[in-house]
Amino acid sequence: MLNMSKTLSPRSETILKSIVEQYIARALPVPSQSVLHNHGLDVSSATVRNEMMRLKQEGYIIQPHTSAGSVPSDKGYRYYVETLDDIRLPINQQRMINHLFHQVETRMEEWARLTATLLANLSQNMAIVATAKPDNCGFKHLELVSIQDSTALLVLVLQGAVVRQQLTVFNQPVSQTELSNISNKLNSIFAGLNNPQIQAKTAELNELEKGISDCILNIMKTEDEVEYEVPYLDGLQFIFNQPEFANARQTTTSLALTENKNLLRVILPDKLIGRGVHVFIGKENKSEAIQNYSVVISQYGLPGEAIGCIAVIGPTRMQYARSIASVDYLAEVLSGLIAWLYGRKIPADADN
Secondary structure, X not given: OOOOOOOOOHHHHHHHHHHHHHHHHHOOOEOHHHHHHHHOOOOOHHHHHHHHHHHHHOOOEEOOOOOXXXXXXXXXXXXXXXXXXXXXXXXXXXXXXXXXXXXXXOOHHHHHHHHHHHHHXXXXXXXXXXXXXXXXXXEEEEEEEEEEOOEEEEEEEEXXXXXXXXXXXXXXXXXXXXXXXXXXXXXHHHOOOOHHHHHOOHHHOOHHHHHHHHHHHHHHXXXXXXXXXXXXXXXXXXXXXXXXXXOHHHHHHHHHHHHOOOHHHHHOOOOOOOOOOEEEEHHHOOOHHHOOEEEEEEEEEEOXXXXXXXXXXXXXXXXXXHHHHHHHHHHHHHHHHHHHHOOOOOOOOOOO
């Protein structure tokens, strides 16, 4: 991010804020007369023009054409974002969100789907939500259901209500009674353990039980290798409705972005620490594919247990206050739900 250690004078800050907010609202270059009338500044139009010239020289605004008004640069947006205060969703919107979450099933996938829809509509941008997953998944429960004499359905429940199923074929017929006995034994031995811990316990098992434990270990290894689940997306229509992306080339770029299976990897910065909201504007984004966009992103969940990701993608001319407030509140709601799902309380310093 850009270094905002140098602050502007109150007048320059007011003028920059006026330019940013007018450009966000209208998507048109902002002339000096509009700045003068917008904030009712008790100065001459010449003073406003001089201040705007200084802002341009210092890289906060850009003048697309000599006779045109001004638009914010990435640096100008950054200053604007860093000086926003009292960013929070209105109480009525918070209550609406809480009510809707009480109406959906207590499944992580349903929470993520609802979050994506809410976030897209609140921010009027594209929303991305990845379900929370642990760094090392933990064993919770196993069921073995007989399908045929030598075939069974293995149903594995991992911590965080993740369910995985796999058909298992044995070298000999195995009855449902035997399968139930094996399930009970493995549930007793493996409860709460991760992959390496389960491997250490396999010496206690017979050949049939070891074969089933190998299936369990392979499923858990696959889960551990996935950084995030395929995310839930919503709000692509809001991107297409923005004038910045009205031409065919930009539309194609936006479609390619949403169809990218590694979209989260594209938008995630190299280092995202904690659950606080992070904002990446234009060329602050590491990937060239999203350097015409801004990203408002936060992690959520239980640190050291299960972490997910929630983000808004939109033009650099986005409603930052609304997007930041929406991401922040929904990340807080999801963190509370994950804590409840895991039977834990959120640590007091988790927001730091």
